[in-house]
Amino acid sequence: MQLGLIGLGKMGGNMAARLRDKGHDVVGFDFNPDVRDVDSIAELVQRLEAPRVVWLMVPAGAPTAATIEELAGLLAPGDLIIEGGNSHYVDDRRRADELMDKGVHYVDAGVSGGVWGRENGYGIMVGGDADDVARAKPVFEALTPDTGGGYVHAGGVGAGHFVKMVHNGIEYGMMQAFAEGYELMAAADIVDDVPGTFESWREGTVVRSWLLDLLANALEEDPELEQLRGYAQDSGEGRWTVQAAVDHAVPAPAITAALFARFASRQEDSPAMKVIAALRNQFGGHAVTRTVDDPSQTLRS
Template sequence: MQLGMIGLGKMGGNMAARLRDKGHEVIGYDVNPELRDVDSIAELVERLSAPRTVWLMVPAGEPTRNTIRELADLLDEGDLVIEGGNSHYRDDRVHADELARRGIEYLDAGVSGGIWGRENGYGIMVGGSAENVARAKPIFDALTPEAGSGFVHAGEIGAGHFVKMVHNGIEYGMMQAFAEGYELMAASGIVKDVPGTLASWRQGTVVRSWLLDLLVRALEEDPELEQLRGYAEDSGEGRWTVQAAVDHAVPAPVITAALYARFASRQEDSPAMKVIAALRNQFGGHAVVKKNTD
């Protein structure tokens, strides 16, 4: 197939490269002149043969909304837009309706695989009509590890980004569990080879996973993790997952706790922990560790 790709960063650039490796023609645009094939989105649209397919891999929020608006003015009836960023699933209905007024089709696609996707393939989770999914299936087949594997048509518009949101929420919980296990073993004084223990879990155990493989790799590069700060951002999907759990009255304590742990990581001197220390001192006479103001 021929495909226009808007957004050629760490994900979009590798996806475009994998598609080209599989024999597809990709015309790419990015705000970075060093990465793009054309100088504008208008030129990208001109280079594509109708009916066109354009895949978006730009940041969620205003960048995506602005790009959708621009494409609505440039594309023709029967063209297809695939929104592959990490947008909120409720935004997909808005985007789809805006494009539908011009006769332009829409799919939302959650994409997982990170920087390793070019080599290993991506997980693709899609929302939209069966007709549009079938139309773009050669692209999905090229991006996934093997034709048919790692792909799901999850449901109607918004379903692709909803399941990607839940996927990332689960990822938060798994990462937090590995992090806590690592810290507990390191603090025990009993376990003398924490990296080796984690590496041994990669074979035969019920916790073996790609995340565990990546943790072992990180420890091989920096056994004490001395080059890192204990600081973790959240990209939005974790918050949206927790909010969706509240909206649907579904208990999600693990994902919620993992999200809050990321918030705590950004506090060099946690106000909440100060309150706990003060209260322990007030009711129990526990020693208070005060800051060194010298």
Template sequence: MQIGLIGLGKMGGNMAERLRRGGHDVVGYDRDPKVSDVGSLKDLVERLEAPRAVWIMVPAGDPTRATINHLSELLAAGDIIIDGGNSHYVDDQKHGAELAARNVGFVDVGVSGGVWGLENGYALMAGGTAEDIQRLRPIFETLKPVGADGFVHAGGIGAGHFAKMVHNGIEYGMMQAFAEGWELLEATDIVTDVPGAFASWRHGTVIRSWLLDLLVRALKEDPELAELKGYAQDSGEGRWTVQAAVDHAVPLPVITAALFARFASRQDDSPAMKMIAALRNQFGGHAVNAVDGQTGLGADSPGADTVPPVEAEN
């Protein structure tokens, strides 16, 4: 299948490569001409055969809105725009209605997998009509992990990003629990091998997970996390999850506390937040603040985005 892909940073670039490996014809556009296949959005649209499908992987908010608005003027009836960033589901519903007036389809896709998705596949949560989802099925099948799971048509427009928003809220709570457990183990002399304790939980326990694997990896690289400051950013999705809970009167004490803990990390050098920062760097290549005041991406990171990074967990 042929598809246009806009935004070839950490996520978008790896997704384009996975699609090409799967036999798809990908025409990529990025502001960095070194990685771009075309010189402009107009060039990209002209390279694609109708009916076109264009996947956007740029930062949520104004960059995504501007890209969709520009594309809407270039595309024709029967084309589809896919927003694979971390947009607010309310924005999706607005975009869907505006594009429908031009007979252009719209699908929102929450994407999880971070810098590891190229090899492992991406978990995909899609929102849109059944017809649009079915048309894009070959793309989804290539991007998702091998096996029965990893993709869901979550519902109508907005459902994909709503599901991803909740996913990220859960992620906040899980990371916070691991981080607090690490801080407690470090605070006592009873356990003398803290990294070993975490490593022992990786098999045969109910808390084994990919996050636990990444935690063990982070401690192997820096057992005391001495090279990190206890400062962790929050994504818009964490805030949106808590706001949605308020809107629907659903109690989310763990996720809300995890969000507030990140706010607290910006006030002092929190030990628990060192682990949050380490985990974000491990799974997403997110920048970390070192104790020497420098900001970096970590030794194993694939490098900075060629567009401003989407500030969210993936």
């Protein structure tokens, strides 16, 4: 089928390539003139045959909102927008209602697979009306793994991004567990081969996974992880997952702790731990490390 694709970065560009490999006609737009097929979103809409299908792979938030607003003024009744970024599911529902007033249909699609998706296929989690989803099914099938699986029509509008949000929250927890296991083995004087241990877990164990494969690859390239800084950003879905857990009174301690661990990674010198150190000094005379004049100076009260 024919598809317009807006956003040809690391994810969108590889998705366009995979779709073309599968025989689909992709008209792509990006602000980078080196990768786009048309010079504007208006030209992209003109190039597509009605009824049109346009897939967005742009950053969530203001960029997505602005792109949808522009498309709403260009598309015709019966056209379909697929929002493939990481939008908040609440925004999906509002946008779908606003677009339907113009006769434009809306589907939300959570996409997982990262930079490996072109080769291995993507996980696609879709929310929307059954007829709209069926219309775009050939594209979903082309993007998912050749071996089968990797696709779900999770529910109505918003469901695709909701389950992708939960997926990413689970990912936070899994990554944190591997990270803590690494630090514990590295700190202990009993384990001589930490990278080899993770490598051995890739086969036959209950923790084998693609994330474990990626960690083993990273440790093979840099066994001591000396080229990296212990800083981890969060992209928003972890926060939304924790908020959704609060909204629905669902306990999610592992995901919540993993999110807070990322916050802690960004602190050069934790104000909270300064309070802990000060209190320990006050009630027990524990050592206090002064950081203003001489970071190595330790005073005892």
